Amino acid sequence: MSLSNLPLNALRAFEAAARQLSFTRAGMELRVTQAAVSHQVKALEEILGVPLFRRLPRGLALTEEGEALLPVMSDAFRRIAGTLDRFEGGRLREVLSLGAVGTFVTGWLLPRLADFRAAHPFVDLRLMTNNNRVDLAGEGLDLAIRFGDGAWHGTEAARILAAPLTPLCSPEIAERLREPGDLMRETLLRSYRLDEWPRWFATAELAAPNIRGFVFDSSLTMAEAAVQGLGVGLLPGRMFGRQLRQGQLARPFAAEVTLGEYWLTRLKSRPETRAMAAFREWLLAEAAEG
Known part of the structure; x- marks a missing residue:
């Protein structure tokens, strides 16, 4: 069956009614009448050639076919909405998934993030904190900020700053x-x-x-x-x-030891996107300023 034969309004009506198990509540959600939702669902059933609901005296129940269709439709509409939400100011925002050591996030990065957002509004930053143990590929991260010597297998590392x-x-x-x-x-x-x-x-x-x-x-x-x-x-x-x-902590001695530095890392196999490049350039410039 061609997708061009499936009307979008009918699919939306089915998805809302299937979640709500009510044509009335679906109509309220979609801001149309109960009769309009019922009509759209019936039209979809005729196109598919199967019933999607069992009409009960007090509500609706999904048929086996309806139960199979619901998660597919819900996921599709959620993904469409997520993509549309990324349009802002006439351009598409890029998602950037960043993993970072929690100490660095709270002690250095968070006070500066507002400046990054103002300078790069097209970047939709997703920030996950960790305790320095991170799997870029396994966690689906674009970039990771780590503490160490900069030598991690298969990664490209750019020095951010020292932290004795x-x-x-x-x-x-x-x-x-x-x-x-x-x-x-x-x-x-x-x-x-x-x-x-x-x-x-x-x-x-x-x-x-x-x-x-x-x-x-x-x-x-x-x-x-x-x-x-x-x-x-x-x-x-x-x-x-x-x-x-604030006087919560005190530093009794000046002596310090450097055992590592903070690094911005990415997989060598991961091409650098526009969002990744923007964050890298901003981060290293901020670090250079102290």
């Missing part, structure tokens, strides 16, 4: 920290990268203590634990400027 790690803690704990050696008496909060504290102590010219205690897979969670006085976290201070300014 430094001890952060509550102001109450900071009051009793006079020199780095005082940390030996404190609970040291750890990430799953177990070499971080030993390398920081080496920078401070101290041997690292035997570190036991909480292990976190997110700097955001570790920072909140530090705010609540559970210990001292080794964190990218640049990403927690707001908490430092």
Whole structure:
């Protein structure tokens, strides 16, 4: 059967009536009369040569054919609506799926996103946060912002900025920290990268203590634990400027260690779209300005 023989209004009438199981409610949704919906559905049934509804004394029930047609029609109209919604200002907005480390999103990206939207209104940004473990292909991402050394198999990486790690803690704990050696008496909060504290102590010219205690897979969670006085976290201070300014966190020592940087990555096999290029150029320019 040719699609040209299927009237759009009849398909819309069927989809609404099938969801509502009522010609009356479908008519209210479509802003037409109950009789118009019934007429459109009957015309569709005649074209298809099968009944789509069983007319009951108190409503409607879908036939087997109607049950098969409903999800197809609902998906089709949803996709049409989604595409039409992307038209704005005489041009089609492009979807950009971005995965990013949650620490970077809250500490650096979010305060700048309004500027990106103003500069590139055609980009429909979809943002997913993670804890630095991301699968670009498996998660259907166009781009991902990661923390590390920039070497990920099959990806192209552009350096965004450095984020040295430094001890952060509550102001109450900071009051009793006079020199780095005082940390030996404190609970040291750890990430799953177990070499971080030993390398920081080496920078401070101290041997690292035997570190036991909480292990976190997110700097955001570790920072909140530090705010609540559970210990001292080794964190990218640049990403927690707001908490430092508000006095929720304190930085007792200047010593810091660089174990990685933030990178914008994409699969080498993924062609760069206009939206991807716009975000990359904007992001790197913002980072260059500090």
